Amino acid sequence: MAIYHLEAKIVSRGAGRSAVAAAAYLSCSRMLNEYDGVQHDYTRKQGLGWRQVFLPATAPAEWQDRETLWNAVEETETAKDSRLAREFVAALPIELSREEQIQLLQDFIKEQFVADGMCADAAIHDPYPPGHNPHAHILLTVRPLDEKGKWQYKTEKEYLCVKGGEERGFTAAEFKQAQADGWEKQYQYKVGKKKVYMAPSAAQAQGYERVSKYPKSTKYGRQNPITERWNSDEQLVLWRAAWADVANRHLERTGHEERIDHRSHAERGLLEQPTVHEGVVARAMEKKGIISDRCELNRQIKADNALLQELRGQVKKLAQAVKSTLPALAEAMENLRKNLLLFCYQLGYLCKGKERLNASLNTLRPALTQYNQLAKDIRDKTKERRSLLTEKKALSAVHVFRHRELAAKIAALTEDLEELRSEKNLLLASLAYTEEDATDKFPKDIAAMEQSLKRLEEQEQKYSTELDAALTEYAGLREQAQGFNRVQLYEARQAIRPGKEQEAENRAQEVYGEKYNPLLIFDSKKAVSRMLHEDIERQAVRRMMRQAHKEQQTFQKKKSEQER
Known part of the structure; x- marks a missing residue:
């Protein structure tokens, strides 16, 4: 494509x-x-x-x-x-x-x-x-x-000239005409203890001494238009x-229907999140079987976008449909509930991703600070040791006590350096970094994680918005349900609910493959149940069923008494 x-x-x-x-x-x-x-x-x-x-x-x-x-x-x-x-x-x-x-x-x-x-x-x-x-x-x-x-010039020197208290810029070519019109270049003159830019005519009249041959000009010159x-x-x-x-x-x-658009997703009014640039290094890692953070983030973004587009379309269709029969209304409400399950699953998936990134960042950020401090201490002590070695080498043999003093300091610094280097190497080893990686890859990895975290937060915001919209549509279907028997609608929904929940599980497995988490779908069912107040609805329906059962028993009892 x-x-x-x-x-x-x-x-x-x-x-x-x-x-x-x-x-x-x-x-x-x-x-x-x-x-x-x-x-x-x-x-x-x-x-x-x-x-x-x-x-x-x-x-x-x-x-x-x-x-x-x-x-x-x-x-x-x-x-x-x-x-x-x-x-x-x-x-x-x-x-x-x-x-x-x-x-x-x-x-x-x-x-x-x-x-x-x-x-x-x-x-x-x-x-x-x-x-x-x-x-x-x-x-x-x-x-x-x-x-x-x-070749033409990129920028041309622009002289700041004065005339009657007004200052204006001219290029060398323009100055010839400007000079004829009374404009003068400005030079530095010594006025007391200060250096002041003045026109030659004004400076000579007051007897000031010029201290620079370079005229006043703009900092960057005038750019070629x-x-x-x-x-x-x-x-x-x-x-x-x-x-x-x-x-x-x-x-x-050439007869192809595909088109491209230079505008950003935001300019085009799209909610889908754009993917990040992966680069050759990340793709090479993936070919070797190593999971790249960038490629993993892109896979998640693509899966998010595909599912988000599908669910948004389904919610829109359900909202536009008018349900005139009880089975049709039950089907619509359970379909929308299935979509809510997938929205909650995705929000949970994003939350897990954010937790992993935050955990990594909470480890790496202090480690980077610690590494930078160790590197600074090593540099400072190395510089101090080198200075002491130079001083010791320059001393003559007669300065015995100073030699001993310097030797002791150098030995102490050498020991400190060994400890610092050992501590630094242990820190890098615990994070699986090499010395070469530390100065470049270490901070880049943290920056990449922070960017990934920002992307996930943006995705989370998009899904939260869509979830709210779906809940609003569900409330609209509930209003339509006011004209139907509540118990019959509940029973009709319960009959088809297991199939709809299985459809949601299958769709999540299809989208996320090996990343599918059955515990998340279980948590999503509980979250949807809370959002839709299904426990309250279940209790209300049971009360109505008990009440109907009592009324039925009372009716049967009266009927039996009349028959006697």
Whole structure:
């Protein structure tokens, strides 16, 4: 089934990335980055389905070679934290053939990027097994090109000039005209013990000394309007919508009914909870038989959503139906009760999941705090020991007592360090973490658990809302029941109730498979019974039956007396 996924990233030198490396990965090729002399080789990577470079009309023809193109980008960006490229990763509809996927990608890139002046480098990756997860990587330049195929500026220095007490910003090109109109740049002048920005004419009139040759300017300069638009959140929303439009156009053209939507569940008015991104590491763990928290959470979310959609539809149908006969009303009430059982089962299931996560977090959070404190103590004592060793080494042989004193301190620190390291290793071993995992995986696992907990709480809120709605509908059916014999309705419901409860159990087993918990369904029956006040209803019906039995006995007695 076609899914919507369009992820936007920035390839930044400040984050340790390079455009050449990204292009080499994208194209599964070997490329030399002339900026730092590093050779990037991805020729062994498998799953490449297609690749192509797209250029606007003004770009140099030699940029059709991607190595030349991205080295030109690296050469232009000189700052150590430069933004080098923009990257999109898009899921391709599996309903389309490879040729149709390529045509979809070409149309999207040409319409949205190349037509707007960007150079684009794109590829399709289809990792094993083929057809399971075909996706596209699109690498884009972030500087506009002028008419001669030269890179334009991203930002331009903007000088803050003054005229008649008013301050205004001008670029170097604009300042020529502004200077003719009486605007002046501002420089720092020494006024007493302070440094103050002033116009040269005002400073010279008062005899102040200039202390800097650099004029006052805005902190970040003035951004190129084209670059500013490309970097805006509004433009990203437009690109996301455009991907959905182009993909749906191609799906419709090829005769497929599936469609994708770039809007979030909330924007589309859906109650279903979106799944979380699993990633290659989580999927690899699952292939080895290791349960991944992310994959497990997604399985639960998918099961929740499927059951929630089914139950909501059933509740709506039951609410709209008018029950004119006693058997029909009994059937409707027991069907709705069956749905309430499933709602309660799911809420109990979510509650168990939250309990497990909270238990893990209650263990891991203090452990992380303890680990961080141990690591800090080890660093501090290591630094102190190193300092003492340096001091001891620098002392001459005549300082015997100081040597002994330092040796004793060093020995004590060494012993403390061994104890701290031992305590740290024991802590990690108790949590099944290695030293390498501790600084990265440990906090990430806690963050993932906290995210999973938040998801489960959101699901719980959704189910609680649906449960309340179902109870409201049940109250409506009870009102319809006022016109029927209460005892007869009760007996009719009791006759079909075991079958309906068995249907609920079978449905829960079908949805949750090995995760099905019979104790939860037992607890759900008790919870539904409490919510519907069935004990009170049972007692009332029994009283009515006893009363009817007494009346029947009295009638029979009178009849016998009359016959005598």
